[in-house]
Amino acid sequence: MEEFMWKGQCADKYHAVLFDHHTLDIQCTCLLFEFRGILCRHCLVVYVQEGVKSVPDKYVLKRWSKLQRRRHTYIRVGSNSDKEEANVRRYDALCKRFYEIAEVACESDNETHCLFKKLDSIANDHGLSSSDNPNKGVQLDTANDCPIQTVSSNECVHNPISIKRKGRPRSTRLKSIVEKLGKRRKATGAKIKG
Template identity: 50%
Template sequence: MITTFSLHKNEWLSSLYEERHRWVPCYLRNSFWAGMSTTQRSESMNAFFDGYINSRTTLQEFVKQYDNALQHKTEKETQADFTSLNTTLPCGSQSLIERQFQKHYTHAKFTEIQSEFRGKINCFVDGVVVQDNSSLYKVMEDFIHNEIREERAFMVTFQRDTMDVNCSCLLFEFRGIICRHCVCVLAQERVIQVPAKYILTRWCKSVRRKHTYIRATYNNKEKDPHIERYDELMKTFGNIAEIACDSVHDIIIG
């Protein structure tokens, strides 16, 4: 809009655009972004190469340092996966729902879940409207702003037949994490286990990361049986895809 109407000299619009990271997300709350932010890509890339390259790094050195950085990142992920599989983070409450997440999620993601369970202490139900199998809760949350106590209202819908719970904050829809307001309502409804849809496979500690099947230059994977079988299957499926793509009928049947 600024470019179309030549409004580059408009101070208000210019400042609004510069601070777009603060207001754009509110229009994307219904879309799942797995917690990614607008600036995360550049920030993560800078952190990825931090300590490995600088403005004086040559192209030849970059290739070598890229492998070193990738190896370091993979080793950290492997160590984190090992820790999640072989140790247990203690729960901060007696909630069976928290224990459900403890059982499935990696330490890093479970820590985020625990933050919502801790935040539940600042939430309370201020009203409920019951209609058939559905209940609409008004949940108030206390928070401190500029050393002053304030309240914020959230509307949470609970379906008793499916145990689906949805909050106006849209934290689950946006980040895939069940919010403190939903936790408050689930406790009010005496729910002891959430449906499987609230436990995302991408963050389960039992999942093997797909990139671990790919050969890399920083280590020797030739003798890894998983890598060998993966390579052979990829070759086979590639041939099948070439044959199947010639016939729409075959693809539909498949």
């Protein structure tokens, strides 16, 4: 049970927690784990009451692990140690080279596909599976020359089409009388002074 304020009055809110003793599966109606990937306090209280000493591994997502590789760790920072600084220098050099290659390869559809194949091969050589690849399923739509993402073998999701804004164009905005008079005064004042 939680207390919360609604329109200036206190109210009680109840959450139901489903717990399986055999598999240690747990689910709460607040759905915090489903939305944020963190077990809510309701589930943790039930684990404590049931005498569970450790949270099952399936509820500790990979993104919360210290072993998770994060790209922002390679950004140059003044407080990096010498070992980290060497990693950052190597990372910067590799990125610079990759950008140079990408600039050349993006000029044609064929070159882009060849580069993707070579990058997949290199990724496999270095132990990265295709599921780790953020560009998996990304192809170029040859008609529009824009990236499309393949959802399944039969479906393609295209980028949204840009449309004009509704309403009056910004350049032809109606001006108030005060604005018009102010511009006239400035224009006539500039002619007299000049």
